Amino acid sequence: MKTYLKLNWHHNFDDEPTWLYSELDESRYETRKVEVFRNGRRIFADSQLSTGNAMLGEIPAPSLEELNAEAEFTASEIERGEFEAEWSIAHTGFS
Numbered sequence: 001m002k003t004y005l006k007l008n009w010h011h012n013f014d015d016e017p018t019w020l021y022s023e024l025d026e027s028r029y030e031t032r033k034v035e036v037f038r039n040g041r042r043i044f045a046d047s048q049l050s051t052g053n054a055m056l057g058e059i060p061a062p063s064l065e066e067l068n069a070e071a072e073f074t075a076s077e078i079e080r081g082e083f084e085a086e087w088s089i090a091h092t093g094f095s
Contacts, residue, residue, distance in 0.1 A: 001026060002023055002024065002025065002026075002031070002080065003023075003024040003028070003077060004021070004022070004023055004024070004077065004078045004079065004080055004082065004083040005020075005021070005022045005024065005061065005064075005075055005076070005077060005078065006019065006020075006021055006075065006076050006077075006078045006082070006083075007019070007020040007021075007022070007067060007073055007074070007075045008073065008074040008075075009072060009073060010071075010072050010073070010074070011072060014037075014038060014039075015037075016037075017035035017036055017037050017043075018036065018037065018038050019035070019036035020033065020034070020035050020036075021033065021034040021035075021036070021078075021082075021083050021086045021087075022057075022061060022083075023083055024060075024061055027060055028060035028061045029056075029057065029059075029060055029061070030045075030056040030057045030061060031046065031047065031056070032044070032045070032046045032056075032083075032087060033045045033046075033054060033055075033056055033057075034054075034083075034086045034087055034089075034090045035052070035054050036086070042086070042089060042090040043090065044087065044090040044091065051090075064076070064077065
């Protein structure tokens with residue numbers, strides 16, 4: 001069963017994403033990811049393709065408790081539909 005995460009990364013860097021959306025497999029490895037920047041630009045990655053500097057994590061994603069224990073992150077589990085909407089937006093205009 002897949003799990004979907006939304007992570008808000010609190011920082012002031014214009015060249016780093018502020019929102020990260022991840023699809024995780026049963027072992028918590030990322031299978032798809034969307035990164036959203038402050039200006040609305042989106043990049044994405046899956047096992048076949050990536051745009052910009054987006055990459056899938058090489059180790060399992062930490063638990064929500066571990067992520068939320070870090071002051072710079074606010075993480076939550078989301079429904080598949082919310083992830084799919086972000087994935088679709090990230091692919092708009094991409095050939």
